[in-house]
Structure formats: structure tokens, C-alpha cells
Amino acid sequence: MRRLIIKRIIQSIPMLIAISIVSFLLIKLAPGDPVQAYITPEMGPVDIENIREKMGLNDPIYIQYIRWITNVLKGDLGYSLVNHRPVAEQIVERLPATIGLMLSSLLFSTAIGIIIGLISAANQNKILDQVVTIASYIGISIPSFWFAMMLTYFLSLKLNLLPSIGMRTIGVHSTWDLIKHTIMPILVLSIQNIAVIARYIRSSTISQLKEDYVIVELASGASKGEVLYKYVLKNALLPVITILGMSLPSVVSGAFITESIFGWPGMGQLGMNAIFSYDYPLIMAITMFASIMLILGNLLSDILYGIADPRIKELS
Amino acid sequence: MGGSEVKNKRWLVLLIALVMLISTACGNKTEQNSTDTSTDVKEQPKELTKVDGGIFIFGIGSDPKVMNPLFAGDRVTMTINNAIFSPLFVIDSGEIRYYLAESVSASEDYLTYTLKLKEGLKWHDGQPITAEDIVFTVNSILDENQGSHLRSSFLVNGKPIEIKKVDDLTVEFILPEVSVPFMDSIASIRPIPKHVFEGEANLAQSSKNLNPIGSGPFKFKEFKSGEKVELERFDDYFDGKPNLEGVVFRVIADSNAANTALLNGELSARYITTDDIEKFTQNGNFNIEVFEEGMLNNMVFRLTNEALRNEDVRKAIAYAINKDEIVTGVYGDEEYAGKAYSVFVPTTLYYTTDVEKYDYNVEKAKELLKNAGYENLSLRLAYTNTSKEQEAYGLIIQQQLKEIGIEVELMPMERGAFLEKFVDATNTDFDLAFNGYVMGYEPSGYSPLFTAGNPNNFMGYVNEELDKMWDKGVIETDEAKRADIYKTIQREIMDDMVVYPIVYPKSIVAINSKFGGIEEARLVPITMFEDLSKLYLME
Numbered sequence: 001m002r003r004l005i006i007k008r009i010i011q012s013i014p015m016l017i018a019i020s021i022v023s024f025l026l027i028k029l030a031p032g033d034p035v036q037a038y039i040t041p042e043m044g045p046v047d048i049e050n051i052r053e054k055m056g057l058n059d060p061i062y063i064q065y066i067r068w069i070t071n072v073l074k075g076d077l078g079y080s081l082v083n084h085r086p087v088a089e090q091i092v093e094r095l096p097a098t099i100g101l102m103l104s105s106l107l108f109s110t111a112i113g114i115i116i117g118l119i120s121a122a123n124q125n126k127i128l129d130q131v132v133t134i135a136s137y138i139g140i141s142i143p144s145f146w147f148a149m150m151l152t153y154f155l156s157l158k159l160n161l162l163p164s165i166g167m168r169t170i171g172v173h174s175t176w177d178l179i180k181h182t183i184m185p186i187l188v189l190s191i192q193n194i195a196v197i198a199r200y201i202r203s204s205t206i207s208q209l210k211e212d213y214v215i216v217e218l219a220s221g222a223s224k225g226e227v228l229y230k231y232v233l234k235n236a237l238l239p240v241i242t243i244l245g246m247s248l249p250s251v252v253s254g255a256f257i258t259e260s261i262f263g264w265p266g267m268g269q270l271g272m273n274a275i276f277s278y279d280y281p282l283i284m285a286i287t288m289f290a291s292i293m294l295i296l297g298n299l300l301s302d303i304l305y306g307i308a309d310p311r312i313k314e315l316s
Numbered sequence: 317m318g319g320s321e322v323k324n325k326r327w328l329v330l331l332i333a334l335v336m337l338i339s340t341a342c343g344n345k346t347e348q349n350s351t352d353t354s355t356d357v358k359e360q361p362k363e364l365t366k367v368d369g370g371i372f373i374f375g376i377g378s379d380p381k382v383m384n385p386l387f388a389g390d391r392v393t394m395t396i397n398n399a400i401f402s403p404l405f406v407i408d409s410g411e412i413r414y415y416l417a418e419s420v421s422a423s424e425d426y427l428t429y430t431l432k433l434k435e436g437l438k439w440h441d442g443q444p445i446t447a448e449d450i451v452f453t454v455n456s457i458l459d460e461n462q463g464s465h466l467r468s469s470f471l472v473n474g475k476p477i478e479i480k481k482v483d484d485l486t487v488e489f490i491l492p493e494v495s496v497p498f499m500d501s502i503a504s505i506r507p508i509p510k511h512v513f514e515g516e517a518n519l520a521q522s523s524k525n526l527n528p529i530g531s532g533p534f535k536f537k538e539f540k541s542g543e544k545v546e547l548e549r550f551d552d553y554f555d556g557k558p559n560l561e562g563v564v565f566r567v568i569a570d571s572n573a574a575n576t577a578l579l580n581g582e583l584s585a586r587y588i589t590t591d592d593i594e595k596f597t598q599n600g601n602f603n604i605e606v607f608e609e610g611m612l613n614n615m616v617f618r619l620t621n622e623a624l625r626n627e628d629v630r631k632a633i634a635y636a637i638n639k640d641e642i643v644t645g646v647y648g649d650e651e652y653a654g655k656a657y658s659v660f661v662p663t664t665l666y667y668t669t670d671v672e673k674y675d676y677n678v679e680k681a682k683e684l685l686k687n688a689g690y691e692n693l694s695l696r697l698a699y700t701n702t703s704k705e706q707e708a709y710g711l712i713i714q715q716q717l718k719e720i721g722i723e724v725e726l727m728p729m730e731r732g733a734f735l736e737k738f739v740d741a742t743n744t745d746f747d748l749a750f751n752g753y754v755m756g757y758e759p760s761g762y763s764p765l766f767t768a769g770n771p772n773n774f775m776g777y778v779n780e781e782l783d784k785m786w787d788k789g790v791i792e793t794d795e796a797k798r799a800d801i802y803k804t805i806q807r808e809i810m811d812d813m814v815v816y817p818i819v820y821p822k823s824i825v826a827i828n829s830k831f832g833g834i835e836e837a838r839l840v841p842i843t844m845f846e847d848l849s850k851l852y853l854m855e
Contacts, residue, residue: 030732048771054463083381084521093541149572157576165568165577167543170371263568263577265542272569273378278732 005303012295016288023287024065027280055081068284078281080274087285091267097167098259098266102251105186106244109193114240116194117201121236122228124206132198139195144254148188148261155184165263185262189254193247200243204236238305245301252290366832369561370853374844375574375583376565379541383528385506386457386464387520391842396565398843399547400440400530401506402554404431404450406846407499407757409663413846416445416531416554418485420502426793429489429498430482438552439509440535447481452510454479454489462519469501494791496798500758507531533558533849542567559833559852578602578826585827585844589704590647596826607839609823610663612656613705613752615713615816619776621695621747628688630813634674635681636720637713643819646708652824656817658806659762666759666802671810681720693722698737698746701728706750709818724748741776749774752821754841759802760790766809777814830854 052058056067071078077087120132156164162180163169169177208214209232217227252268259268267286274282380393385401388394404417412420420431437445457464458476470477475492482488491498512529516522528536533555534547545565549558566583568574575592577583579599588596588604596602617624617633624630639655647653657674660667685691697713699706707728714724727746729737737743738751751774755761763786764772768779782805789801809815825844827834836850845851 051463079521083379085526090541097542152573152576157579160580163582164580165573165582166566169582170373170544170546170564170566261570261573263543263566263570263573265540265567269542269567269569277378 004306005299008299008302012299015295016291019291020069020284020288021065023284024068025061027278027283028061028064030278068281072288077285080279080282082274082277082279082282087281090270090282091285091289094265094267094270097264098255098268101182101185101189101259101264101266102255104182105189105193105251106247108186109190109197109247110240110244112190113194113197114201114237116198117236118205118228118233120198120202121205121209122224124202129202132202136195136199139191142191144188144191144257145261147191148184148258151184151187152261167265181262185258185264188258188261189251192250192254196247197240197243200239201236204239205232208232208235241301241305245298248294248297252293364830364832364854366559366852367855368559368852370559370831371562371564372560372831372848372851373564373566373582373584375568375577375586377567377569379567380545380565382520382525383536383539383545384508384519384522384525386453386462386466386508389465392565395843396545396547397506397530398532398846399534399563399848400528400532400536401508402531402533403503403506404433405503407503408840409757410665416507420499422499426494426496426498427491429491429502431487431489431502433485434554435485437531437554439511439531440529440550441509441512442552443509443511445507445509445531446484447487449507449510450487450505451479451481452514453505453507456508456513456519457505464519466504469504472498494793496790496793497758497760500756500761533847534560534563537562553849555847555849558849560848563848578828581828584831585825587844588824588826590652590824592826593824601829602826603829603834605825605827605834605839606651606822607825608661608663608841609754609821610661610756610841611752611754611821612659612661613653613709613750613818613821614656614659615697615709615818616749616751616774617814617816618741618744618747618749618774619814620742620744623688623690623693623695624747626688626690627812628684629690629693631674632681632684632688632720633717633722634813634816635677635684636722637674637716637816638676639818640676641716642709642712645712646705647819647821651822653819653821656820657810659765659809659815659817660759660802660806661755661820663757664755664759664762665757666799668803668806670803671807672813674810674813678719685720685722691721694725695722695748696725696727696746697748697750698727698729698734699750700731700734702731703750705821709750738774739771741771741774759805760786763789766805766814775814777812779808779812782808 056064059067068078075088077091079085080087080090116132120129123129152164155162162183163177164184167178167181169181205228214227214232217231218224222230255266255268256272257268258264259266260272263269267289270282271286271290273279274286374395376392376395378392380388380396381390382388382393383397383400385394385397388397402415405415405420406413414434416433416437418432418434420429422429431450433445433447433450439445454470454477456462457466458470460467472491472493472495477492477498478490480488480490489498489502509529512524513519513522516524519525526539530536531554533550533553535550536545537548538544538546540546544567546562547564548562549560551557566577568577568583574583574586575588575595578586579595593604596604617630619625643650643653643655654662657669658667658671685693695717697710699710701707710724710726710728714726717724734749737745738749753765755765764770766773766777766779767783767786768777785801785805785808789798789805792798792801823839823841823844825839830853831851832854833850833852834845837848838846838850840846
């Protein structure tokens with residue numbers, strides 16, 4: 001197991017370097033210029049050049065990249081071109097909000113997804129199953145920003161049940177207020193995953209129910225419920241671990257959209273703003289950060305799968 | 317279970333799902349009606365009285381860049397800084413409103429300006445505001461290493477001005493040459509405290525900016541990146557204790573979400589578009605205010621295009637455009653956008669409409685084109701693809717120019733891509749482009765747009781005669797002669813028709829009607845309110 005982990009971590013390094021180079025090139029090659037934010041009509045061409053020089057934007061691309069990467073290895077992620085604050089500081093500031101949202105969403109979607117999947121499998125092909133199936137397809141296809149707006153329109157504007165933006169109400173510090181603000185963002189982030197997990201659990205459970213050991217257990221007097229939750233669930237859960245690893249990218253990218261619509265002060269919103277203002281140091285840092293999270297996430301799910309399924313452990 | 321039984325059940329389920337979808341769509345309309353009647357019943361006009369306290373919540377699109385007036389050039393940052401840092405004075409259509417300053421005057425020869433501060437002014441931390449702070453602020457602006465965008469307004473012909481302390485409350489600005497617009501430069505100063513920033517090597521990156529000490533009606537309380545900037549009342553504000561307990565700026569990037577938040581009461585005021593007006597007037601809880609933004613929306617002619625170098629072609633295009641159609645088509649009513657005939661805006665000093673107006677005349681346009689020899693012309697018109705306004709202009713103008721035989725190819729572009737090409741006057745990717753600008757009260761501020769070789773001259777316009785007039789306008793101290801210079805400039809530019817002025821769009825704000833004092837607080841361009849201390853809550 002240890003050898004597997006070390007091997008995977010070493011494999012990730014060239015991947016991360018490649019990601020950093022590609023991201024850097026893409027951002028630099030895209031039209032648009034952070035200097036735009038600083039140009040005022042009184043400035044002459046000399047002033048604009050001065051600003052460019054100071055930002056180091058006149059050096060050839062590979063020099064700018066090398067400068068950036070050497071700084072990163074020293075722990076200096078640079079300063080935002082827009083607000084001059086250290087990039088690392090800004091990311092750390094916003095991290096808790098996003099991690100909180102993402103973890104809650106993953107837990108929520110897993111829990112609900114499993115329950116729905118089991119119910120569906122237990123009532124295979126009956127009406128309940130059909131309805132759930134259709135709902136799953138809708139859930140997978142729904143565009144997240146539309147869903148976000150629909151939720152806001154009904155729950156916030158029409159029924160006045162939930163606040164529409166932000167993390168807290170101004171002047172209020174209760175936990176219940178925080179929870180009220182999280183409900184819609186979590187629903188939007190989770191909807192797709194709930195559907196996906198429900199489908200997997202359903203088919204996984206159904207195929208497990210056909211296995212010999214189930215027939216043996218039922219024959220020896222175990223109740224259907226006992227069989228389902230004590231024996232089948234464990235086996236049916238295996239693909240979920242892999243799915244969680246695979247769903248990580250959509251949760252991370254979904255966070256960008258969800259956070260922007262709900263004004264959730266997380267890394268996603270920071271990333272969107274950075275992109276629109278061509279704030280290179282910040283964009284690079286967030287891209288690298290997201291990539292590392294994804295690589296680690298997948299590594300973690302592989303390890304967990306190895307622990308959960310002794311057959312894999314044996315193979316390694 | 318037979319095959320047909322299962323099939324029937326499947327169809328049934330599909331039918332149920334379909335019905336659910338349709339009923340949600342219809343449900344929207346009925347729900348809307350029922351909510352409207354319920355608000356009608358609830359609302360009884362009741363006597364509202366002014367109370368002390370309350371929190372006013374603005375919606376902003378992103379975090380402020382730097383909470384330091386020396387480095388703030390965008391709307392969001394300037395609005396927040398306006399609450400924290402007071403100006404010395406404000407010039408508005410010729411009248412001066414004094415804030416931190418008690419008086420300001422120019423010497424006879426216009427080479428020395430004397431400014432006197434009010435007595436007893438305090439910073440948010442209780443320290444007195446003195447002449448030393450003004451000197452420090454101006455010297456920081458002049459310091460090239462600090463990189464303040466305000467620096468160029470304190471240079472006269474490239475030479476920096478000098479600032480001297482006369483006594484604890486008085487400073488003198490000494491100019492190397494006459495520069496009549498200099499009063500405007502002094503008005504742009506919002507002092508920063510010397511005792512806070514003295515010794516800081518890099519003001520823009522200083523951590524002191526995260527806890528700004530200012531002189532404005534509201535002092536800094538908390539900044540949560542991506543979430544909000546919270547300010548609380550400054551009891552010792554020079555003009556009296558503010559009525560509101562606090563002001564909050566909430567970050568919400570999405571326009572629809574922000575409108576929902578405004579309707580919900582989670583925001584107190586917001587800029588809205590003409591499309592939103594009905595929604596907010598129907599709701600009944602809002603005051604809709606319309607005011608001058610001082611902006612001109614215009615179309616730029618790229619003189620890199622051979623046909624456009626011919627004056628008659630440009631004039632033909634001007635005559636072929638029907639401004640009335642644009643106003644009605646894009647804004648609905650002239651109330652929301654005034655037709656523009658000059659490259660200056662109405663609130664700029666020496667603005668005049670005594671210029672060639674190019675009133676809609678298709679026949680004249682066709683004739684001019686024919687004389688120029690360009691009866692079939694193809695032009696490319698570029699603009700930012702996120703601007704619904706510009707897209708509408710484009711479609712309307714495309715139709716109108718078709719009437720005179722000009723085919724317009726619309727080129728909506730991503731903002732960054734557009735700006736990059738737009739600011740390069742030699743770029744030939746397009747021939748026409750939409751732009752908007754706010755230049756302010758001082759007419760000399762427009763010169764970068766029209767003088768030869770200036771990076772802000774997006775047309776590539778060269779008129780040496782006019783360049784000389786721009787130079788003269790800055791040193792002409794006789795008011796009548798100065799007026800003459802700038803009126804002539806406006807006339808000349810319109811005669812040359814290098815920029816087609818479209819409209820002066822107004823700012824529209826929806827303010828929750830439980831807040832009063834809007835008039836005393838004054839609705840102004842960019843920062844929405846000039847003096848937030850005058851707003852109050854009513855209950």
C-alpha cells in the first residue's frame with residue numbers, strides 16, 4: 001500500500017508541472033491585459049509602459065513562467081495584480097467557505113443518493129423506481145445556474161423562506177442563519193451527484209441482490225432488510241468511493257458557478273473575479289490549487305477503495 | 317408481470333412527469349398574480365418618521381481593489397472610498413461645495429493656489445487633520461515610485477507642482493506654469509493620514525490599507541473578502557453625526573441574484589436597467605431615481621479605413637442614423653437617455669449644442685455617399701459582447717445604414733479582446749466601434765481623446781489646428797475667451813465627424829423607500845451618493 005501511495009505521488013509531479021505550464025500559456029495567450037485596469041485617460045504611453053515594466057509583463061513568456069515557478073517553490077505565490085494583496089493570503093481566507101460547502105455537498109449527495117438508490121433497487125421496476133429514474137435523468141441534465149435561479153425565485157422571492165445571497169445576514173451571527181444560507185447552494189451543487197450516485201447504487205444493489213450469498217442468507221432466515229443493510233450495502237458501496245473521486249472535478253468547477261450566483265465568499269468566486277480581471281498570479285494559484293485537490297482526491301479514493309476491497313489490496 | 321403492463325406504467329409515469337413540468341410553468345403566472353393582490357391589500361400608506369440608526373446595504377460586483385483613494389480608479393472601490401475618505405471640496409456645474417476645506421483660491425497669475433482646511437477636523441482615530449496630511453498626500457501622489465494614477469493631474473507640461481505648508485491649516489500649491497484646470501486636480505484629492513502612512517515604502521501594498529483610517533462619515537469596521545465591507549458611523553464627522561448606524565457593501569456578482577436580493581430587502585439600493593424599472597415600480601416598495609451620469613455613448617470612426625478617411629462618407633453615416641429610433645428602441649423613453657450632439661456631456665463646463673447636429677436625412681446621406689464615390693460600402697462594427705445596450709445600438713444602426721447602401725458586419729467581441737484591439741489606433745480588425753466615456757466637469761479632460769498621437773485617441777485623428785487650441789485652453793485665464801476655445805473645439809470636432817455621439821444615458825437607481833434624505837445626500841455619478849451622512853431610515 002505504501003509503495004502504491006509513493007508511486008502515485010511521484011507520478012503526480014510531472015502532471016502538476018504540465019498543468020502549470022498549460023494554464024500559464026493559456027492565460028498569457030488569451031487576449032486581454034491586466035494593465036487595462038490601471039489605464040486612465042491622463043496617462044501617456046510612457047506611463048503605461050512603466051506599469052507594464054513594473055508588472056514584469058514585458059519579459060518573454062518563459063522568463064515570466066520561470067520567475068513564477070521559482071517563487072512558488074519558495075512559498076511565494078505572488079501578489080494579486082488587482083488588489084496587491086498576497087495571493088496565498090487571499091486563498092487561505094476563502095478556503096474554509098468553499099471546503100465547507102464542498103464537503104457538505106459531498107456528504108449530502110452521498111447520503112441522499114444512497115438512500116434513494118437503495119429504495120429504487122428494493123422496489124425495482126415498480127412505480128417508485130420509475131419516478132426516481134426519471135427524476136435522476138432530470139437531475140443529471142439540469143443546468144446548475146438555471147436550477148439556482150429557480151430555487152432562488154421560489155424559495156427566496158416568492159415564499160420568503162430562505163435568504164438569496166451571501167453567507168450570513170448582516171448583523172446576525174447565529175448558526176441557524178448560516179445554515180439557512182447554505183441550503184440552496186448545497187442543493188445546487190449536489191443535484192447532479194445525487195442522481196449519479198442513486199443510479200450507481202441502484203444498479204450495484206440490483207446486481208448484488210442476484211448473488212448467491214443473498215439467496216443463502218434469505219434461505220437461512222434473515223429478513224430482507226437485514227440482508228440489504230448488513231450484507232448488500234457493503235458491496236454496493238464500493239463503486240461509490242470511485243464515483244466520489246470522479247465527481248470531485250464537477251464539484252470543484254460547480255463551486256465556481258454556484259458561488260458566483262449565490263455570492264458565496266469562497267475560492268470559486270475569487271477565481272471567477274480573477275479570470276475577469278486577468279489577474280494572472282491569482283488565476284495560476286487557484287488553478288494549481290484545484291488541480292492538487294483533484295489529484296489528491298483521486299489518490300484518496302483509490303486508497304480507500306484499496307482498504308475497502310481486500311481483493312485490490314492483494315493485487316497491489 | 318406482462319410486457320404491456322410494464323409499458324402502461326411507464327407511460328403513466330412519463331405523463332405524470334410531463335404534467336408536473338407544465339404545471340410549474342403555469343404556476344408561475346398564477347402565483348405572480350396572487351402575490352400582487354396580496355401586496356395591494358397589505359399596503360396601507362402610513363406615516364413614516366425619521367429615526368436614528370439603521371443600516372444601508374449596497375450591492376457591489378466585486379471586492380474593492382485597494383481601500384486607498386490614491387489607487388482607486390474603478391467604480392466599486394471609489395464608492396467605498398467615498399464613504400471612508402472625504403474630499404477637500406466638490407465642483408459641481410460651477411458651484412463649489414466645501415467638505416474638509418474651508419476655502420480655496422487662485423492667485424491673480426494663476427500660479428499659486430491657496431487652500432485652507434476647516435478647524436477641528438478629526439481622523440477616524442481621533443487625530444487632528446492638518447496641513448501636514450495634505451502635503452503628505454500630495455507628495456505621495458507625486459512620488460513616481462508609488463504609482464498613483466492621480467500623478468499626471470499634478471504635472472503641468474510634464475513638470476510636477478510644488479506643495480508648501482503655510483500654517484497648520486493652510487497649504488499652497490505652486491505651479492511651474494499656468495494651468496487653469498488645476499482647481500479640478502485639487503478637487504480630486506482625498507487626503508490620507510500622514511501619521512498612519514509615514515514611512516511605508518509601498519503605499520499600494522501597505523497592510524494599513526486593510527484597516528483604513530479616513531475622514532468620511534463612516535469608518536471602517538470589517539472586510540470579509542468576497543462577502544462584504546462593513547462600515548460604522550463616525551460620530552465626529554465634520555458635518556454632524558450621520559443618521560445611519562452603518563453602511564454595508566455586499567458582494568454579489570450576478571445581476572439577477574442582486575435584483576432578487578434588492579426585492580427581498582437584503583440590499584437597500586442598486587443601479588438598475590430600463591428593463592428592470594417595471595419590476596421595481598410594480599413592487600411598490602421602491603423609489604426609482606434617474607440622474608445624469610455624465611457619460612457619452614458614442615461610435616468611433618477608425619481612420620485606418622480608406623473610405624472613412626473621406627469626410628463625406630463619415631458625414632453620410634451621421635445623417636443616416638436616426639437617434640430617435642435608438643432612444644425608443646434601446647431605452648423606451650428619452651427620459652432615460654438624452655440625445656447627444658456634442659462630444660462633451662451637458663454637465664461639462666462650456667458644453668454647447670451650437671454644433672452641426674446631423675439630423676436624420678436619408679436623402680442627404682445618399683447624396684454625400686454618391687459624391688464621395690462609395691455607393692456600395694462594407695464596414696465592420698465591433699463592440700463588447702456582454703453589453704446588451706451596444707448590441708441593440710449595433711442592430712439598429714446596421715438597419716439604418718442599409719438604407720443608404722452600407723453593409724455593416726457586426727463583430728461582438730469578448731471584453732478583453734475588444735479592449736486590446738480598441739486601444740490600438742493602428743489595428744485594422746474593425747472600422748467602427750462603440751465606446752462610452754465619463755470625463756468630468758473640466759473640458760481640458762477631453763483632450764487625450766482628440767489630440768494627435770495620444771494613446772486615448774482611438775480614431776487616429778490628427779488635427780494640428782485643434783491640438784493648438786487644446787493647449788491654449790489650459791492656459792487661457794479669461795473666462796469668456798476660454799469658453800470660446802472649447803465651444804469652437806466642439807464645433808470643429810463635430811464638423812470633422814470623427815466621433816458620432818449617440819446618447820447621454822442616465823443612471824437609474826432603485827432605492828428601498830424606507831430610506832430618506834436622498835436629496836440631501838445628492839445622487840452623483842460613480843459613487844451614487846455624494847454624502848452618505850445625510851441618508852436616514854424611516855419607520
